[in-house]
Amino acid sequence: MSDRPVLVFDSGLGGLSVLRELRVRMPDRRYLYIVDDAGFPYGDWQEEALATRILDLFAGLLETHQPQLVVIACNTASTLVLSQLRERFAVPFVGTVPAIKPAAEQTRSRLVSVLATPGTVQRQYTRGLIESFAADCEVQLVGSVRLAAMAEAYLRGGALDEAAIHQEIAPAFVEKDGRRTDIVVLACTHYPFLTNAFRKVAPWPVDWLDPAEAIARQAGKLMTGAPSTLPEGFDLAVFTAGHPDYTTRRLIHGFGLHC
Known part of the structure; x- marks a missing residue:
């Protein structure tokens, strides 16, 4: 024991x-x-x-x-x-680490986005995951400067600015050749606390992949x-x-x- x-x-x-x-x-x-x-x-x-x-x-x-x-x-x-x-x-x-492998396994449209911090987006580790597990997908890397701090403030009782949230997540939604992004990987542990707000302002429904x-x-x-x-x-x-x-x-x- x-x-x-x-x-x-x-x-x-x-x-x-x-x-x-x-x-x-x-x-x-x-x-x-x-x-x-x-x-x-x-x-x-x-x-x-x-x-x-x-x-x-x-x-x-x-x-x-x-x-x-x-x-x-x-x-x-x-x-x-x-x-x-x-x-x-x-x-x-x-x-x-970003849940790129399960996202690639689950996507139907083959359009996947990774919503992360700028550091995670830029790091070679993340790009290596894409090369290894999502080579047949088109992966949009979206580095948000503001979302982690917004989540911190929200957890402490602050109000959410839905317009600002929409601005941060909008690049994660891609339309191409009649297909749409259908999975967004939440590649920051702060982001699951904002999932309800994400759903509210998203231009269309997607699966939000939480790695917890x-x-x-x-x-x-x-x-x-x-x-x-x-x-x-x-x-x-x-x-x-x-x-x-x-x-x-x-x-x-x-x-x-x-x-």
Whole structure:
């Protein structure tokens, strides 16, 4: 039996969508949710500096918390440093990468869009997934500068600007030769929290592919230790910028976390 947690890491609150699915699949585990809000948004960073930051953070996090498993609930961090994390540290890592393979398997029109952050769109890792698994599809890469921050604000109780959301997602909808985009890959863990708004402003219905369930399924395969012996109670959230404000504390409390 073990009291070592599953560590879930994200730049902000988007990884809560993954934590939710992890709890469904592994309800008998304890979780530690790490928010790198001091570095948010990751899209503003140069790649080398961001990679150094994340690797340095994990050196301290793993020594302090000794997790059984780490879930990188962030496409940007995963596509940038997942291989380096696995090489450097012995703990198992589960990453979050654009769900291009299942999108290619499910699309009927062969027109697929990937809605992501600019960094994820530009990274060779993403283009490699397309070459490997979606070569027979036309894949539109859409890098949104604003959606992650909009999701953060919405989670904290802010209002949504539907016109702004429409502007961000509009390039994901492509019509060609009588065909239309039928699947949009949500390649940022913040975006599932905006799915209802996406559906409302979308020009036509599509399948919005959320990778959280697949991430949780992979984590379950790697989790071989016995369930936690700790008593029931709230799991822990740690914010790299220090103690969060009241609105954020109330939000994470609703996800069964305390800080």
